[in-house]
Amino acid sequence: MSLKHEFKNGWNVIREMNNMDNVMGYSKEYLDFLNKGKTERLCAREVIKLAKEQGFISFEEASKNNIKCGDKIFAENRDKGVALFVIGEKDIEQGMKIIASHIDSPRLDLKQNPLYEDSNMAYFKTHYYGGIRKYQWVTIPLALYGVVFLHDGTKVDISIGDEENDPVFCINDLLPHLSADQNQKKLAEGIAGEDLNVLIGSIPCEDEEEQSVKYNLLKLLNEKYNLTEEDFLSAELEIVPAGKARDLGLDKSMVMAYGQDDRVCAFAAVKAIFEIEKPEYTVVTLCVDKEETGSYGNTGMHSRFFENTVAELINLQVDYSDLKIKRALANSKVLSGDVNVAYDPNFASVYEKNNSAYAGKGVVLMKYSGSRGKSSTSDANAEFVSEVRRIFNQENVVWQTGELGKVDQGGGGTVAYILANYGAEVIDCGVGVLSMHAPYEVVSKADIFEMYRGYKAFFNINL
The missing domain is CATH 2.30.250.10 (Aminopeptidase i, Domain 2)
Incomplete structure (x- = not known):
């Protein structure tokens, strides 16, 4: 094992694994998703439409005491949010594997x-x-x-x-x-x-x-x-x-589109859960609203929607108790699917190179967000960072680390800390974005494909 660590170029790994056609196919699906989901309502509707095509049923259709491993269930939150569940072998109070992203955009x-x-x-x-x-x-x-x-x-x-x-x-x-x-x-x-x-x-x-x-x-x-x-x-x-999501570059290596923060992560999480059949732990893709304004309101992450939905799921499976809800949330492991900033040489002065994410170098793990002094961050612990890192390495997922620029330059937040408040293990995991929050944002196709592979590995592998 080399003592020195350097992050890989995603395109080189994609070539080695003969995944180029898969990357372009995935990107085509992603562009279609963006074009059909230009608002949080349209995005939530598209997720539910795709989920139904994959055999997911609503909570209203699910039968009490008849829930079994492999069942696929969805819950809708006021036409602006969605939770997708694939039921695992273990009892839900032993925890869930969750990927949470927001689907609202500036x-x-x-x-x-x-x-x-x-x-x-x-x-x-x-x-x-x-x-x-x-x-x-x-x-x-x-x-x-x-x-x-x-x-x-x-x-x-x-x-x-x-x-x-x-x-x-x-x-x-x-x-x-x-x-x-x-x-x-x-x-x-x-x-x-x-x-x-x-x-x-x-x-x-x-x-x-x-x-x-x-x-x-x-x-x-x-x-x-x-x-x-x-x-x-x-x-x-x-x-x-106005306008459609488009390929960017003579080599068509990137995507330029509105609303990629954070529908890029939501799509990867939705796509990943569709390929999970009978997981050990119940897996969840959670799409929420209102992150761009603080996650407040009855469709934001601060609402009780997800907690109440977990309560309904427990009520369908076993004898209900508040303690089981608390255990299910506290024992969960979460990837907060939110984007990072990609290093831009045109504005190099606001970045710290050694701790920046780079377009084309894979999915980004961000241990903490916040601003100055790590304010308003959940700060993932070393144990969980180690677990996610080992999962990605085991599946040869191309990953890197990143922060939101220099310490005193600014910063930002995600939904990570809200789920961490339940006691869950949480780390931010997304892709680097150029021109974040602009009307048209840019991401690397290599990165979004490796994020999808990383999300699927997180759902599948338990260490």
Whole structure:
């Protein structure tokens, strides 16, 4: 055994294992998943659709006292989250193998009263969701997705901007000829939050004198969706980048797409659990909402959804008790499927090279996240890091380690600490991302394939 350790280049290992066709096939499925799941609701629906095709049934369909090893069950959380279970041989109170990822992504949400007219143009007022760099969202084509509950309670799905004949929307920017004052501002202040107003139309209604452009657009929305202005109050409408996920590079070695943080990990976890038949321990793929805003709310990781779902599972299997729930969670082992930052030589000053993740060098283990002084991190212990490392090595998974930049440069958080609060063993495990939180993010196909292989190994192997 060599005393010196160097992380491998994933593409070299992929060639050695004759996995190139598998990498490209996996990536094609992943791109399709991203295109069908541009919001957390659409993503959750796609996960459930795929799960049903693989034989998963809902908790409502499962029969009490008839749950056995290999059974596949799913639970849905308000159309925004999903938990997939494959029942193991051991009693659930001995713990589970869990991979948890979030499926929400930074975006712009429409305000409660969004529609207004100014200077013969109509706009939507927005409130940004999650950590965005506001200047990146101007002048790019944008799409509108979401749901509206009409005055009579009817639910309407809205999707405008990604079909071939759809219009798109945009946020205006200031021309360079008049930007002398704007140029003096800090980058973060060049575009203010209240200036993220989405341009949506300009034709006036011929039989309306005041706010005629706004009225004309309301007529169009009413004709297509039966929507009135008051219905915006009971809507969840999101502005996201228009356009499909694409291969990047002459060699097609990378993926460029919106929302890869953190649907890239969610897809790998979903794909991995589909290939598990009769595990020793119950395995779980958990897809949650609201991570980008702190994991709060009844669809975030801070909610009791997962704990309550485990309670329901125990109630289906054995005699129920609160103690069994606590033991099941405390004895669990978790990969927090969240992305890391990939080293970018264009911005080398914010990274510490020896502890950075690199695109193409495999799935990333991040022992701790947080910011400065390890604030708000669960900090995985050495015992669990050793276990995951040995599992990956045993299956020849290409892996590396990474941190979120230099110590005092910034930082970030994941859902890891929330599951660790139950007493579970947790470590962050994802892929390095370039341009994280930008409208279009970039990942290596080698990394996402090795992450999928690593997740499958974690589910299968118990040391």
